[in-house]
Amino acid sequence: MKKEIESIIQSYADKLSPFLIEKATQEIPDSVTKKQATQIMDTLVASAVVATVSPGECVGLVSAESIGEPGTQMTLNTFHFAGVAEMNVTVGLPRLIEIFDARKTIKTPMMEVYLKEGKSSLEQIKQFAKFIKETLLPEVLKDVTIDILDQKVIIEIDPNAAADYSLDTKEIAKILKTKLKTFSVVQGEETDKIELSMKSSKSENLKELHNIKVKLKKIKIHGMKGVKQVLPVERNGEYVILTSGSNLKEILAMDDVDSMKTTSNDLYEIEAVLGIEAARSAVIEETVKVIEAQGLNIDIRHIMLVADIMCASGQLKGITRFGVVKDKSSVLARASFETPVKHIFTAAMSGEIDRLQSVVENVMINQPVPLGTGLPSLITKMK
């Protein structure tokens, strides 16, 4: 880069943002003359001025409307993955609400698990998927019968199915022993059978036996906690494991996992494991995903603004009365959102002052709002 051209660019430092100056320094080729360089910079300034938001433009409300209006057109709540019965994803408006509310527990937590290069062949992926999947007892069961006479529940293990998880009847009996405190677990004479009987056999209680049968269906015997379903899929030539249920911390700790690519859709989990900046981009990414899936188009800057507001305090906060609304300085603005009485009482106890500087308060008292044409005021010099 010639010195004189660089100095021309630098002379615009007071008119343009540092980002644009840097970009210009990089992009303008050496071959330009001084005159051309000045022309380029002038055009740049002109377009920058046009692109800048005017003072008094209420970006927040425009963002809110820009996201809210397409939200009314959204359809279809859930999307099912072909082939896997219980694998579905919350999409559309419910998911959007979930993201912006920053819900602690989301409806369908999911992970996209990538494996490190060289370890991500289809075979390896499949094996890994099976390894992390939370396996429940019914998957290795052949039969459950209630023996009404002896007050017993007899379960029969399918040894082949159990072998898939490198388990045998003995080990399963051991797991059951720790999980079922009120029952005595005995491995039967026939090796694949386990007998459960109540420790305190007070009375003949058929209902209790029937209940234990239901309870058996929920006992975890293998895999990673929370990972309820796994689905290896091909994406852009790579194999990915989609999981239903999320456990980012444990999955990232595993050796074979590519921690740079693996993500979750649980914002709080991302915040806890990876930090607030990651949470911010997760908010943006997840929102964009929802909107694009619906075939809608929202300028990403609107979403970025919302994400910024949600993360500005250093921790993830939803657009709720417990989140960002709580941080509003105006009592009336807070009260106008939700639970007015609560907000007014707490404000009254600490003697809060509302300076009526924002929009909602001024709409309430019917005064001009400090935005748009209401922002400038006339100042005259008194002689």
Next chain:
Amino acid sequence: MATEVYVNQKYLGTVDNAALFIEDFKDQRRKGQVEIQANVYHNTITNEIHISSQKGRSLRPLIIVKGGKSLLTEKHIEQLTAGEITWDDLTKQGVIEYLDAGEEENALVAFIEDQITENHTHVEITQGSIVGITTALVPFGNFNPSSRLIIGSKNQKQAIGFYAANYHIRMDMDSNLMHYPQYPIIKTQLHDVTNYAEHPAGQNIVVAIMSYKGYNMEDGVILNKSSVQRGLARSSYFRPVSAELLRYSGGLTDELEIPDKETKGYRTEAEYKFLEEDGIIYPEAKLNEGDVVIGRTSPPRFLNSLDEYNLSVGVRRESSVALKHGERGIADFITLTESEEGNKLIQVRLREERIPEIGDKFTSRHGQKGVVGILIPSADLPFTQSGVTPDLIFTPHGVSSRMTVSHLLELIGAKVGALAARHVDASLFDSEKEVDLRDELSRLGFKEDGTEVMYDGISGKRMVARIYVGNMYYLRLRHMVANKMQSRARGPIQLLTRQPTEGKAREGGLRLGEMEKDTFVAHGATLLLKERFDSDKVSVPVCMKSGLIGYFDGRTKQLKSPIYGDDSDMAYVEMSYAFKLLLNELLSLGIYPHITLKDKF
């Protein structure tokens, strides 16, 4: 594994052979040994058998198929037509049985008899029985997307028709009566079964599918004004007005009379002009808003001991029933009767003739509803070679995206029906064939595709395109502008908030709501927004010392502070009354809202 059996969701026990058990159950039901409305369902995934006999399950009758053969034979049909057996006999003979949602899961139902295979367990009674009664009334319904079928059937429920033959002695709330209803040219089997000819709800009219000066865009329709003047889709609207004569403690009662001028709350004399001596309106009186329909007085409200010396006691209260804002009608039919409590009850039915006007709603039977956009005299409407002008012009843009093929089929079918003077059957999945209809149309001397050359009614020029024109059965829906239209500039306000009232009945305003407010803010139109919210604007004096709202003392002609009296500076502040009310309510909560004032400039 043994199958668990549940009866009405309660665990009962297990059976070893589920298939045999279910077969046995069904056999016994068909023989009449088990209640016919009990159903059995085998859930093969959880391996459970559920027997249900509770109320509230919807059941569907189907013909039983055994060994690839329908149990309903020719003999049954002969006997049925001869009237020798009835439906009940068929269920008793085990020819027809009822399935609920669960048992249907285990059944394989053939749609028509020809499709029955060895595996089928049942066959539909008729093809049309897969939908409900009103849906089956949609002609050529099987050519439509299901969503339009549903809309079409919903629309028919709202149609104005001949709803009851004894309408003239009924006191229905909000009833409509079509003046010259017709039986549709295009009918379905359900029209016969439901005696539609006894209570038709529409008229056969000539419809052209074209656009005309844009008055039928976006679900609008154009009506032929001359047809309307000849009585097309004309209807009457009936509404009762009633008054009860209550009895109070102490032997006092309401009285039916023309109120005396001394009566408290007496209206103007003109408003009682339609009342006869007995205080009831005379039949066929033409009433306008404010006119009294039933003259009534009530005894004075609170009588205390001191009132005995008061001369004005004994003055009765006016409590007549009058027409409210925007109401009108003709007194049609008057009854004197007794209410449930045994009080005297006077009911006056008002009648109003409703001539179709701009804003009234019309629909065909295919979910193609539209609102009248304009009425055009037949002289200005396009006409065909034979001089026919359409009664209604429907836009072609309404068809492409909604895919209501039946709408187009009805038009061509009814054209055939009208020309050949016969009815055309358009039952669901069982209609006359389109090819046949087209053939017949061609034989009747018309273009087989239903189009005709048309001429512009204004210029007389021949139109470049041929117009798709024919007959259709159109319904007038009960949503009429006359019942809904309302406007307001100034008017009544609510006592508490001083904001305009809401709703047509109260002559209310249209609220500029939260989201509408946002659009003003987003445009930065601050002052416009403030002006829109000035409907409850007040100017209140605020005490600068205490920050509270003061008042104007009429005696001393001075502003006063609620705390410091005269000893304070007061300033008028403009705010919405709703906010002033909020400040008062905060005070009542024990919160001291302190308004700090400073100079504006």
